[in-house]
Amino acid sequence: xxxxxxxxxxxxxxxxxxxxxxxxxxxxxxxxxxxxxxxxxxxxxxxxxxxxxxxxxxxxxxxxxxxxxxxxxxxxxxxxxxxxxxxxxxxxxxxxxxxxxxxxxxxxxxxxxxxxxxxxxxxxxxxxxxxxxxxxxxxxxxxxxxxxxxxxxxxxxxxxxxxx
Amino acid sequence: xxxxxxxxxxxxxxxxxxxxxxxxxxxxxxxxxxxxxxxxxxxxxxxxxxxxxxxxxxxxxxxxxxxxxxxxxxxxxxxxxxxxxxxxxxxxxxxxxxxxxxxxxxxxxxxxxxxxxxxxxxxxxxxxxxxxxxxxxxxxxxxxxxxxxxxxxxxxxxxxxxxxxxxxxxxxxxxxxxxxxxxxxxxxxxxxxxxxxxxxxxxxxxxxxxxxxxxxxxxxxxxxxxxxxxxxxxxxxxxxxxxxxxxxxxxxxxxxxxxxxxxxxxxxxxxxxxxxxxxxxxxxxxxxxxxxxxxxxxxxxxxxxxxxxxxxxxxxxxxxxxxxxxxxxxxxxxxxxxxxxxxxxxxxxxxxxxxxxxxxxxxxxxxxxxxxxxxxxxxxxxxxxxxxxxxxxxxxxxxxxxxxxxxxxxxxxxxxxxxxxxxxxxx
Ligand SMILES: Cc1cc2nc3c(=O)[nH]c(=O)nc-3n(C[C@H](O)[C@H](O)[C@H](O)COP(=O)(O)O)c2cc1C
Ligand code: SF4
Ligand code: FES
Numbered sequence: 001x002x003x004x005x006x007x008x009x010x011x012x013x014x015x016x017x018x019x020x021x022x023x024x025x026x027x028x029x030x031x032x033x034x035x036x037x038x039x040x041x042x043x044x045x046x047x048x049x050x051x052x053x054x055x056x057x058x059x060x061x062x063x064x065x066x067x068x069x070x071x072x073x074x075x076x077x078x079x080x081x082x083x084x085x086x087x088x089x090x091x092x093x094x095x096x097x098x099x100x101x102x103x104x105x106x107x108x109x110x111x112x113x114x115x116x117x118x119x120x121x122x123x124x125x126x127x128x129x130x131x132x133x134x135x136x137x138x139x140x141x142x143x144x145x146x147x148x149x150x151x152x153x154x155x156x157x158x159x160x161x162x163x164x
Numbered sequence: 165x166x167x168x169x170x171x172x173x174x175x176x177x178x179x180x181x182x183x184x185x186x187x188x189x190x191x192x193x194x195x196x197x198x199x200x201x202x203x204x205x206x207x208x209x210x211x212x213x214x215x216x217x218x219x220x221x222x223x224x225x226x227x228x229x230x231x232x233x234x235x236x237x238x239x240x241x242x243x244x245x246x247x248x249x250x251x252x253x254x255x256x257x258x259x260x261x262x263x264x265x266x267x268x269x270x271x272x273x274x275x276x277x278x279x280x281x282x283x284x285x286x287x288x289x290x291x292x293x294x295x296x297x298x299x300x301x302x303x304x305x306x307x308x309x310x311x312x313x314x315x316x317x318x319x320x321x322x323x324x325x326x327x328x329x330x331x332x333x334x335x336x337x338x339x340x341x342x343x344x345x346x347x348x349x350x351x352x353x354x355x356x357x358x359x360x361x362x363x364x365x366x367x368x369x370x371x372x373x374x375x376x377x378x379x380x381x382x383x384x385x386x387x388x389x390x391x392x393x394x395x396x397x398x399x400x401x402x403x404x405x406x407x408x409x410x411x412x413x414x415x416x417x418x419x420x421x422x423x424x425x426x427x428x429x430x431x432x433x434x435x436x437x438x439x440x441x442x443x444x445x446x447x448x449x450x451x452x453x454x455x456x457x458x459x460x461x462x463x464x465x466x467x468x469x470x471x472x473x474x475x476x477x478x479x480x481x482x483x484x485x486x487x488x489x490x491x492x493x494x495x496x497x498x499x500x501x502x503x504x505x506x507x508x509x510x511x512x513x514x515x516x517x518x519x520x521x522x523x524x525x526x527x528x529x530x531x532x533x534x535x536x537x538x539x540x541x542x543x544x545x546x547x548x549x550x551x552x553x554x555x556x557x558x559x560x561x562x563x564x565x566x567x568x569x570x571x572x573x574x575x576x577x578x579x580x581x582x583x584x585x586x587x588x589x590x591x
Contacts, residue, residue: 025325026347026349027249027367030349031347031367033349034330034331034346035330037332038299061349068351069349069350072352072511073299073333073334073352074332074333075299075300075331075332087300091501092261092413092498092501092502093262093487095501096487096498129333130259130505131259131260131262131335133258133264133266133298133301135262135410135413136264136412142302145302146302147300147302
């Protein structure tokens, strides 16, 4: 017999209160979409199909509409990712300053090995992203919500140790 | 944190005066530096008078298009319909490769942005402002959140309402109509204009959209007057004030430099930003963010940094993101990388853009892999022509700009790959 895990809603208690406060900022409920999805990702680490249904119900839009939004924005995860999510900028200006070597160093030191894949211990996912708006601080890296400037391959082991 | 350089003697520091000074971030610290006086002054003036001063100052939008700011404000309805609130959208989506100035304004002088936002709200009679900050800007977001809380507690907002809205990773949301779609909770698809935002903007209401840097200048104009701002011009009288230039790429001292409009690009690169690395020479430069045509060395050394000076060299001032390439740069690879950026960021509504950006990237990858043909260069130019001036927004044109100028000015490098004179690479 398969056990179907029951979905625990994200929006209860304090999280629901936060959403209610967000509703007051916009003239339509549907406009609370991005903030609501951010709350889901904060709570669960990613946005599941079931969470999309929940958000749709609260905002009065269809689950398909929610899915359309989730898939449009690169920062929303449609699958679980590692506990630490690393985003390295590799757009032209950073590429000129050696961003590819920073990517390689992260893949190596985190054990994630492959871009977008999660390390065997579930701790790390490393991705390349487009311009992070900090090109004068090459190479900028986002580790979860922490924005780290001027990362060189030499600094990578120390950064990885900090988040272990 | 920390700011990479002290101002150079040839900079004119208005916006960047307090970059690196943590005390300026707090409400108290800002007031101590004369902050919020311009707001009081503006609130004592009729809205139309505020707009007139800004119009007279010659200020043009710093987000990329350079549209006259005061004129844009006059497009808003003068008589307010009670059922139609006015909105201000603050564009803090800064994602144009090469540009990182709005980030520094927000993280060091958040109250400069709030004050400029409030003055503008008064001028256009806005009830609500949304500051749209890209999702990756976690630190500027936190600083702005704190500043907004302090300003609210100090009752600096009066009856105006300001909310921060966090993006979620999409370059296209910096385009003004896409930004409005995104605030409404939709996919960030640009909309066909007309209707223009001043008539039918966010939530279908009259809306003005301005860039962070544009708004941060406004308090200075109110304090010092239109004539003072207009007088800051080293070349064309149609370009006034100071401008923050973000310098990056192959350069000794990357960072933001604030200079008066009309400043020579050559001096910005060689003098203020420290020039090339030892033993290197300048090969190319993109002066206005990745969406504008590339300059070769000769053009770079001639170019004056204002709207007209850039046009004279066949490029644009854009957002002021200066990307420097020295003689070690592989222009074919760099142009492919820029094309890939646009292919990745296209919202895919228009065929020319969706197909054009993807094809351009593929052909450039093929050339790099040593499998290109000479006809590919003409094909790229053909594609670029089809991508220019034919789509809902100009992202498509932006992809074409570096490709066309790149092939024109560095054709030899493309031909080397095609003829097998340069070692192929897998990109
Ligand atoms: C694809 C695209 C991306 C853009 N990104 C930005 C941006 O990140 N920040 C910005 O201020 N303007 C951006 N713009 C320009 C805006 O559409 C708009 O012109 C600007 O925000 C208006 O403000 P301003 O008049 O104060 O410059 C972009 C335009 C396009 C076509
Ligand atoms: S030009 Fe490209 S980005 Fe702009 S609306 Fe069309 S498809 Fe979208
Ligand atoms: S190109 Fe890397 S931050 Fe802009």
